[in-house]
Amino acid sequence: xxxxxxxxxxxxxxxxxxxxxxxxxxxxxxxxxxxxxxxxxxxxxxxxxxxxxxxxxxxxxxxxxxxxxxxxxxxxxxxxxxxxxxxxxxxxxxxxxxxxxxxxxxxxxxxxxxxxxxxxxxxxxxxxxxxxxxxxxxxxxxxxxxxxxxxxxxxxxxxxxxxxxxxxxxxxxxxxxxxxxxxxxxxxxxxxxxxxxxxxxxxxxxxxxxxxxxxxxxxxxxxxxxxxxxxxxxxxxxxxxxxxxxxxxxxxxxxxxxxxxxxxxxxxxxxxxxxxxxxxxxxxxxxxxxxxxxxxxxxxxxxxxxxxxxxxxxxxxxxxxxxxxxxxxxxxxxxxxxxxxxxxxxxxxxxxxxxxxxxxxxxxxxxxxxxxxxxxxxxxxxxxxxxxxxxxxxxxxxxxxxxxxxxxxxxxxxxxxxxxxxxxxxxxxxxxxx
Numbered sequence: 449x450x451x452x453x454x455x456x457x458x459x460x461x462x463x464x465x466x467x468x469x470x471x472x473x474x475x476x477x478x479x480x481x482x483x484x485x486x487x488x489x490x491x492x493x494x495x496x497x498x499x500x501x502x503x504x505x506x507x508x509x510x511x512x513x514x515x516x517x518x519x520x521x522x523x524x525x526x527x528x529x530x531x532x533x534x535x536x537x538x539x540x541x542x543x544x545x546x547x548x549x550x551x552x553x554x555x556x557x558x559x560x561x562x563x564x565x566x567x568x569x570x571x572x573x574x575x576x577x578x579x580x581x582x583x584x585x586x587x588x589x590x591x592x593x594x595x596x597x598x599x600x601x602x603x604x605x606x607x608x609x610x611x612x613x614x615x616x617x618x619x620x621x622x623x624x625x626x627x628x629x630x631x632x633x634x635x636x637x638x639x640x641x642x643x644x645x646x647x648x649x650x651x652x653x654x655x656x657x658x659x660x661x662x663x664x665x666x667x668x669x670x671x672x673x674x675x676x677x678x679x680x681x682x683x684x685x686x687x688x689x690x691x692x693x694x695x696x697x698x699x700x701x702x703x704x705x706x707x708x709x710x711x712x713x714x715x716x717x718x719x720x721x722x723x724x725x726x727x728x729x730x731x732x733x734x735x736x737x738x739x740x741x742x743x744x745x746x747x748x749x750x751x752x753x754x755x756x757x758x759x760x761x762x763x764x765x766x767x768x769x770x771x772x773x774x775x776x777x778x779x780x781x782x783x784x785x786x787x788x789x790x791x792x793x794x795x796x797x798x799x800x801x802x803x804x805x806x807x808x809x810x811x812x813x814x815x816x817x818x819x820x821x822x823x824x825x826x827x828x829x830x831x832x833x834x835x836x837x838x839x840x841x842x843x844x845x846x847x848x849x850x851x852x853x854x855x856x857x858x859x860x861x862x863x864x865x866x867x868x869x870x871x872x873x874x875x876x877x878x879x880x881x882x
Contacts, residue, residue, distance in 0.1 A: 449680070450551050450568065451594035452534055454575075455582045455603045457547035458487030461526055462516055464580045465880035466839055468851055468859045473513035477503050479826070480696035482776075486518055490603055516827035519877040526579050526881075533574045537567070542680045548598075550591055552680040561610045568606040580855065589614055590676025592627050614674030619646035628668050633660055648672045685723065688731075690781030691715035698737045698774025702767060705734075705775055709766045712780040713759040720782050726751035728784030730761045735778075736771030744769045751786045758782065824848040824867055831875035835863060839880070843867060854880045 454460065458476040463469045473492035477485040483503035495510035507515060527546040535541055538551035556564055568585040575583045586597025588609035596617065601607035609617050618625075623645055624634050636659050642648050648656075649672040657665040670676070691712040699705050709732065720727055731745040744765035752758070762780045824830070824843040830850050831837050838852035841862060848867045853860025865872050 449590055449594045450538075450553070450556070450564070450585055450587045451591070451598040452549055452551065452571070452575075452583050452585050453598045453602075454530060454547035454579075455584055456487060456489050456493070457526075457581070458518065458523060459489035459492065460581050461519075461522055463489060464526075465522060465855045466851070467853050467855070467857065469514055473497070473510050475503065475506050475510070475513045475515045476518055477515070478694070479503065479515055479517055482694045482696055484694075488513075514826075517825070519827075519829070522877050522881065525878060526581065529579045530575055530581070530583070533578050534571060537571050537574075540680055540682060543683055550594065550680050556587075561608045564608050565606055568608070572604075572606070588617075589674070590671075591678050591680075592671050592676045593617060593674070595627065596621070596625065615646075615649075618672065618674060619644065619649070621645045623648050623672075626668060626671055628664070628671070633664075633668070636660065645672050649674075685725075685785070687785065688781050688783040689716050689719040689723065689727075689785070690779060691719075692733070692777065692779035694777045695775070698776050700774045702770070705766055705770065705778065706763045708778050709763045709780060710759050712778060713762045714755060716780050716782055717753070717755050717758060720785075721753055723785070725785040725787055726753045727758065727782030728786070729782065730758055730765065731781045731783060732762050732765040732769060733777070733779035733781075734766055734769040734771065735776045737773035737776050738771065739776070740771060740773075741777075742769040742771060747784060751784065829875040829877045829880060831873050831879070832863075832865075832871055834871075835861070837875055837879045837882075838863075848872065854882050856882060 459474040462474050462476060471491065473495065474489040475485055475492055475497060476487040477483050481504060485497065485499050485501045485503055485506045487499055488497045488506065492506070492510045492513045497506035497510045497513065503515060507513060523546055531541065531543065531549065534549060534551060538553040540552065542550040544550065553567065556567055564587045568587060572583050572585060575581065582604035584598050584601040584604060585606045586594045586599065586601050588594045588597050589611055593609050593614050597607040597609050621644065623629055623637055623643060626645060637648060640659060642651060648669070651669070653666070653669060656669045659665065660668060693708065693712060699708065728751045729745055729747040731743060733741060733743050735741045746761055746765060766778060824840050826840055826842055828840040829837070830840055832850070832852070835852040837854050838850040838860065840848055841851050842849045846867050847864055849862055849864045850872065851860050851862045
């Protein structure tokens with residue numbers, strides 16, 4: 449079993465396509481006061497920044513970091529190239545995310561550690577040639593060991609755990625390192641004096657099930673003992689598509705909520721159409737300023753891709769779910785997915801609100817194109833007829849500074865323009881890959 453994981457993927461993609469950032473701390477994620485870090489470069493991680501951390505906290509930890517909004521199109525293109533290389537070497541993959549996967553290459557059945565290492569190094573070289581990115585590879589007898597091994601291989605390496613070496617790897621690790629041990633299970637085990645995987649593996653089975661339950665406890669206990677017979681299986685199609693955003697400041701007006709819902713409904717709709725499916729169920733999630741979450745759903749007997757109808761339903765559900773406090777977060781999802789597309793979904797009881805401004809903080813999977821009238825922000829892709837393709841390093845007070853460079857140019861020159869300069873236009877992020 450092998451686990452392949454692109455190193456610091458989102459931040460590395462930015463450093464790849466924006467050469468000035470190479471070797472510098474980079475943070476990718478929401479830039480507003482409630483933004484969350486989606487990815488951090490190795491240089492930023494050295495200061496304690498990490499993914500899932502509030503962006504404000506990460507920037508305090510690493511004040512020299514360059515913070516950028518996500519560019520999903522760039523990540524998706526690089527991810528597709530990565531998986532094309534890996535799938536050629538191991539046709540059956542279990543994709544975990546944009547940047548990581550499990551594989552069980554038939555060529556490595558019964559192979560020794562040296563042969564596994566040679567295979568991994570060959571794939572790593574092909575990935576770097578195809579994408580320009582580094583991938584770390586871990587190998588072992590099962591998914592648990594392989595994933596831990598790939599973490600030990602970082603950055604940019606290979607770690608192979610030979611058969612019989614599973615316990616030597618696992619035993620000294622904290623129990624939280626086991627896949628499936630979360631804060632609740634960790635606390636329950638700590639109360640019993642169990643803090644390492646070795647101590648957990650040594651517990652009597654009856655005590656484990658009493659603490660963690662029969663099904664979950666038994667499975668985790670086997671993993672702690674180095675027993676992991678889970679096979680690599682291709683992931684099925686997603687059961688739902690969704691988009692979600694947290695606002696910089698709580699929304700307090702219905703019109704603002706309806707505009708946000710329309711934007712999110714359209715964002716989720718793009719994924720729905722891309723998957724060649726239609727939806728029967730619309731679900732809306734609304735979280736108030738008091739952090740209480742309200743959800744509403746509506747299901748039709750037929751499925752459709754009719755965006756105006758889907759949007760109208762989502763807006764109606766959102767208004768019905770509005771809390772007394774301001775709105776902190778809104779999410780829209782489509783479920784009941786099928787390839788059997790019919791005409792109109794639901795009755796459109798009210799007009800759809802057109803989107804007039806982008807929603808700040810859209811999650812990493814959804815990166816809608818900026819509205820043409822939106823002011824320039826750090827990280828935007830730009831183009832100029834004289835200087836070519838670049839990215840915004842800073843903007844404000846009617847001025848915008850653009851660094852003109854792409855993956856192949858090396859560090860580029862910065863130029864400052866009036867924010868309304870007609871020769872400076874928004875550009876396709878994928879040009880930065882050239």
